[in-house]
Amino acid sequence: MSNVLNFNAGPAALPRPVLEKVQAELLDYQGRGMSIMEMSHRSKEYEAINTRAEANFKKLIGVGEGYRVLFVQGGASSQFATVPMNFLPPGATADYIVTGSWGEKAIEEATLLGKPHLAASTKEGNYKRVPTQSEIQLSADPAYVHLTSNETIQGVQFHDFPDLGDRPVVADMSSDILSRPIDASKFALIYGGAQKNLGPSGVTVVLIRESWIEKANKGVPTMLRYSTHAKNNSLYNTPPMFGVYVLDLVLQWIDGLGGVEGVAKINDAKAAALYNAIDNSGGYYKGHAEPASRSSMNVTFRLPSEELEKQFVAEGQKAGMVGLAGHRSVGGIRASIYNATGLEACQALASFMGDFAKKNG
Ligand SMILES: *Cc1c(COP(=O)(O)O)cnc(C)c1O
Secondary structure, rough: OOOEEEOOOOOOOHHHHHHHHHHHHHHOOOOOOOOOOHOOOOHHHHHHHHHHHHHHHHHOOOOOOOOEEEEEHHHHHHHHHHHHHHOOOOOOEEEEEEEEEOHHHHHHHHHOOOOOEEEEEOOOOOHHHHHOHHHOOOOOOOEEEEEEEEEEEOOEEEEOOOOOOOOOOEEOOOOOOOOOOOHHHOEEEEEEEEOOOOOOOOOEEEEHHHHHHOOOOOOOOOOHHHHHHOOOOOOOOOHHHHHHHHHHHHHHHHHHOOHHHHHHHHHHHHHHHHHHHHHHHOOOOOOOOOOHEEOOEEEEOOOOOOOHHHHHHHHHHHHEEEEOOOOOOOOOOOEEEOOOOHHHHHHHHHHHHHHHOOOOO
16 A cells, blocks of 8 residues: 555545445446446436436535535536636626736736736735725625635635625635535535545536526537536546546545545645644745635645755755645645545644754754
């Protein structure tokens, strides 16, 4: 058994019990003599997975009737375009709150399709925090307001969402979906690629308010219309079956840990271990995010020099810790600690940080 501690940013660690179940079922799914990947997506076996995954996702995120869960392809990056395609009517405005690199990409795509309004940006200061309520300048009548709940690259997260009145709120939750309790009923649409907190890459989860689906623009190509996937229970065309199958197992695993409340307790302890290591280093480690906006999923920090950062990553790797190099666009160190990365891994990294600072301080 390998003892790698996986801090990859995405694709990222998957729960060990889920991987073991996948392995056990790979050659013979429920006595059918073949894997789930080799069956029809119209089979009763796959239909059971599809139905259970939708129900469990709704239960875990805490919505009931009035919402649909869709399993689509193209990653969160495709959602950057499909949201305005469907919900930014010609001549109307949509507001974007930008707190990092992914939010920038989202508004860029909207610019190809209409005239979005930058309602707030914390770019000045290099995305170290989320904006305060008073810094958010909404336009008069936006079709929707878009935000990124957790900026994966900068390590900046909304702990409380701003008050956006009754405007439809759209959130890219790719990197913190189902990592903590939220009031999902405040959102018209939530999306996320599965490969951080939910499963393998290849499936994108969309939670959408049913009453909003009908308000979509006309003339959107069939596959890019939310209504197509809602009407057909995500079975309009061949879905990413293996991805949804693993996602279903991950959702059951989260449920078994006490749902999002259960995983949030563990996630808070994990993040605290690493932020304490930063705060107790006498300034050796410098966190990127301001304390009030610190992400509980991506812990980003710098060392006194780039040379030491390289050494930190290399020695971490030798100690079995992988994925610690910061994103190529910002440098530094990033430890991604999604649901499937355990508390022990974070404690091991915190202790490694203490030792490294002592030796190289
Ligand atoms: C990873 C990530 C994306 C991009 O996801 P893809 O599935 O690769 O398109 C978008 N937004 C956020 C917040 C992310 O973390």
